[in-house]
Amino acid sequence: MTTTELSPAAAPSKAEQPGRSGRRHVGWRTSLTGWLFVGPATLIVLGLSVFPAGWAFVLSLEKWNGFSAPEFVGGKNYRRLITDAEFGDAVLHTIVYTAMFVPMSVLAGLFLAVALNRRIRFIGIYRTAIFVPFVASAAATGILSTYLFSPQYGLVNNVLRMLGLPAQGWLEDPAQAMVVIAIMSLWGQAAFTTVIYLAALQDVPGELIEAARVDGAGSWQTFWRVIWPQLRPVTVFVTIWQTIGAIQLFDLVYTTTRGGPLNATRTIVYFLWDKAFRSLDFGYGSAAAYVLFAITLLTTIGVVVYSRRKNMEAF
Known part of the structure; x- marks a missing residue:
């Protein structure tokens, strides 16, 4: 066995080596x-x-109306929020909206993604049509909501009258207004979860699906045993994303009900906007904004910790 050694001439000189x-x-x-x-x-x-x-x-930490000199008040604005019944109602309305909107948007996105994950004719047109409401502005969605759910001349009530059913108050009924806003939010935002789920479905290895079918698994068993485990991290992501968006709801409320009727749709963001830019209490509105930030942060951390314990982490 021979060993090949570099000759001194072949070795790089110190001058050729890059210096420090x-x-x-x-x-x-x-x-x-x-x-x-x-x-x-x-x-x-x-x-x-x-x-x-x-x-x-x-x-x-201050009291300021935007014109006079600010006055330092420390934690007074935060203590005021704790005892403010109006702020408590805004928090409750936000929680109710989030509880309605997030599960509906996740389930609707999953259903639409599975339906669109097929090789059928004009599938590109169908996918584009699903995504169109997502790119529409909130103002357009709000105007559409007003025309659809108007108690006097709305399309939905006209259909109910044709079917012999009683007309509803919809956006003018305190018990129904938040439900209508959740439905219209779903119409505009379900496309986001659909696109995310559709991309995840197309990343599922085809070999796994074929192996399940060879083993005799039906369509339902293939989805729950093979496809769904691949979608769990994506579900965590879209749940967190939609929850953050739901907590920050403002534009659709502003363009439809302005927090009414009887403050039934006043959310946290609408509350802080009203206090800061209508009542010119910028300190109080800023305190509400930081409470909103804390709620969003704690909610996100809670979902992430729960998902990691269930081995569904997406981050």
Whole structure:
């Protein structure tokens, strides 16, 4: 057995080897190039998120109407929120809306994704049609809701009258208004969960499905035993995403009921907007915003911890 050795002439000389200063220079130049690319976006993020968040926290400790000098009040705004029955109602309305909207949007997205995950004629048109409501503005959705569910001339009540059924109050009924908003939110937002689930379904290995069919599994067993375990992390993600969106509901309420009737649709975001920009109590509104942030953060952490314990983590 022979060993091949490099001759001294073949070995790189010290002059040819890159020195430590040269490598450091290349590293600094690479880092500088990277920061030149991400620097503008970083400044925008800091300017539009971090700075306003810090300023809002300072405002939450003050009493300020936007014109006079701010007055430091410490935690008074937060203590006021605890005893404010109007804020408690807003929290309750937000919870009710979230409990209705999130399960419906997840289940509807899963159902539509399974229905669209087929090789049929014009499937591209069907997928595009499902996604169109998602790109529509909240103002358009609100105007459509007003025309559909108007007690006087709405399309839904006209259909009920044709069927001999009594007309409903819908957006003018405190017991039905939040249900209508949840339905219209589902119409606009179910497309998001549909697209996410559809992408996840197309990533399921076909070999697993074929193996299940060879073993004699039916369509229902194949879905629950093979496909659904692959979709659990996606379900966690869309649940968290839709929950955050539901807690932050504002635009659809603003364009339809303005928090009515009888404050039955006043959510947390609408409450803080009303206090800050209509009553000009910016400190109180900022305190409500930070309570909303705490609720969102705790909800997200709770779902993530639960999903990890069930081995369904998506993060």
